[in-house]
Amino acid sequence: MDAINTQVTFNQLISELSSRLINSEPAETYECIEEVIEAFGSYAGADRCYVFEFDDAVVNMTNTHEWVRDGFEAHIDDLQSVGIDDLPWFFNEIKTHQLFIVNDVELLPPEADAEKQEFRREHIKSVICVGIVAKHQLLGFVGCDRVQKKHRWTPEEVRCLKLVANIIANTLERQRTYAELIHTQRELEKANRLLHAQVSQDGLTGIANRRAFDERIHNEIQRSMREQSALSLLIIDIDHFKHYNDHYGHLQGDQALKGVANALFDLFQRNTDFVARYGGEEFVAVISATDRKKTEDSINHLLESVRALQIPHETSGIAPYLTVSVGGYIHSPETDEDIDALAEKMIAKADSALYRAKSDGRNRGCLDY
Numbered sequence: 275m276d277a278i279n280t281q282v283t284f285n286q287l288i289s290e291l292s293s294r295l296i297n298s299e300p301a302e303t304y305e306c307i308e309e310v311i312e313a314f315g316s317y318a319g320a321d322r323c324y325v326f327e328f329d330d331a332v333v334n335m336t337n338t339h340e341w342v343r344d345g346f347e348a349h350i351d352d353l354q355s356v357g358i359d360d361l362p363w364f365f366n367e368i369k370t371h372q373l374f375i376v377n378d379v380e381l382l383p384p385e386a387d388a389e390k391q392e393f394r395r396e397h398i399k400s401v402i403c404v405g406i407v408a409k410h411q412l413l414g415f416v417g418c419d420r421v422q423k424k425h426r427w428t429p430e431e432v433r434c435l436k437l438v439a440n441i442i443a444n445t446l447e448r449q450r451t452y453a454e455l456i457h458t459q460r461e462l463e464k465a466n467r468l469l470h471a472q473v474s475q476d477g478l479t480g481i482a483n484r485r486a487f488d489e490r491i492h493n494e495i496q497r498s499m500r501e502q503s504a505l506s507l508l509i510i511d512i513d514h515f516k517h518y519n520d521h522y523g524h525l526q527g528d529q530a531l532k533g534v535a536n537a538l539f540d541l542f543q544r545n546t547d548f549v550a551r552y553g554g555e556e557f558v559a560v561i562s563a564t565d566r567k568k569t570e571d572s573i574n575h576l577l578e579s580v581r582a583l584q585i586p587h588e589t590s591g592i593a594p595y596l597t598v599s600v601g602g603y604i605h606s607p608e609t610d611e612d613i614d615a616l617a618e619k620m621i622a623k624a625d626s627a628l629y630r631a632k633s634d635g636r637n638r639g640c641l642d643y
C-alpha cells in the first residue's frame with residue numbers, strides 16, 4: 275500500500291512539475307529541473323540525483339543540476355567538463371542503449387574498471403542513468419546513486435526515470451531553441467543597426483547624409499516644441515567650388531570636401547548639435563537649445579575653422595584658400611506647429627540667408643530669425 279501511495283504522490287508531483295515546465299520562463303526552468311530531480315530522488319530512495327549535459331562536440335560532460343539527500347556529499351563542483359574518455363564503458367552504454375543500470379558497483383565487468391574506480395571514489399554502491407534525447411540527439415543523461423547501501427532498481431523506477439529524462443529533454447530542447455532565437459534576434463538587430471548606419475552615412479565624407487538630416491531635423495523640431503527652446507539651422511556652401519574642381523581636378527575636390535566635413539564635424543560635437551552633408555558642396559548643421567548669440571558664434575567659428583584649414587584655392591577670387599558662406603535661420607517654435615511645414619520653412623529661410631551671404635561677397639554668414 276505504501277509503495278502505491280509513493281507512486282501516486284510521485285506521479286502527481288511529476289505531472290504538476292511538467293505543466294510548470296511547459297509554461298515556465300527560461301529563468302524558472304533551472305529551478306524546475308532541480309525540483310524534478312529532487313522528486314525522483316525522494317521517490318527512488320536515492321542519495322543523489324543529477325543531470326549531466328554533453329557539450330556540442332560530445333567530448334565533455336558537465337554536471338548541471340544536482341540534488342543530494344541531507345547529510346550526503348555534493349559532487350557538482352568536481353564534475354565540470356569531464357572528458358567522456360574518462361568513462362568509456364559508461365558512455366558507450368548510454369550512447370547505445372540510453373540506459374545504464376548497476377545494482378552493485380562491485381560486480382561491474384573488468385572492462386568497466388575506470389567506472390568502478392570513479393564510483394568507489396564517490397562511495398557509490400548502485401547507480402542508474404537514462405539518456406536525455408531530443409530530436410534524435412543525445413544531450414546528456416539524468417541519473418541517481420545509492421550511497422548508503424546497494425539497491426536493485428525496479429522496472430517501475432526505470433520507467434519513472436525515463437519519464438523524467440523525457441521531461442528534461444523537452445525542456446532543454448525548448449531552452450536551446452529559445453537561446454537560438456535570441457541569438458538570431460540579436461544578429462538581426464546588429465545587422466539592422468549596421469544597415470541603418472550605412473543608409474544614414476555619406477559615402478564620401480563619412481558624416482551623416484541628407485536622409486539622416488531629414489530624420490534629425492524632425493526630431494529636433496519636436497524636441498524644441500516640447501522644451502520650448504530655440505532651434506537653429508545652418509546651410510554651409512563652399513565658395514566657387516566649381517572653379518576649385520576645374521583648377522585642381524575632381525579627386526582633389528573630393529579631398530577638400532572631406533577636409534571641410536571633418537572640420538565641421540569636429541566643431542559640432544555637442545549632443546544637441548548635428549552636421550550632415552546636404553548634397554554636392556553643401557552641408558547643414560542643426561543647433562538645438564540655442565539663441566541668437568550662440569548661433570552667431572557658431573557661424574563665426576565655422577567660417578574661421580574652414581579658413582584655418584588653409585586649403586589653397588588660387589581661382590577663388592575671394593581668398594587664396596578655400597572659404598565657405600553660411601545661411602542661418604533661428605526659430606522659436608509655437609507648441610502646435612506642423613513639423614513638415616516648419617522643416618521646409620527653416621530650410622527655405624536658411625537658403626535665402628545663404629543667398630544673401632553669397633550676394634554680399636561670400637566668405638561670410640547671414641542669420642535670419
Ligand SMILES: Nc1nc2c(ncn2[C@@H]2O[C@H](COP(=O)(O)OP(=O)(O)OP(=O)(O)O)[C@@H](O)[C@H]2O)c(=O)[nH]1
Nearest residue numbers: 511512513514515516517519524525527528554555
Ligand atoms: N569633387 C567633387 N565635386 C563636387 C561634388 N559634388 C558636387 N561637386 C561640384 O561642386 C560644384 C558646385 O558648383 P556650383 O553649384 O556652381 O557652385 P560654386 O561653384 O561653389 O559657386 P558658389 O556656390 O556660387 O560659390 C560643381 O562643380 C560640382 O561638380 C563631389 O562629390 N566631389
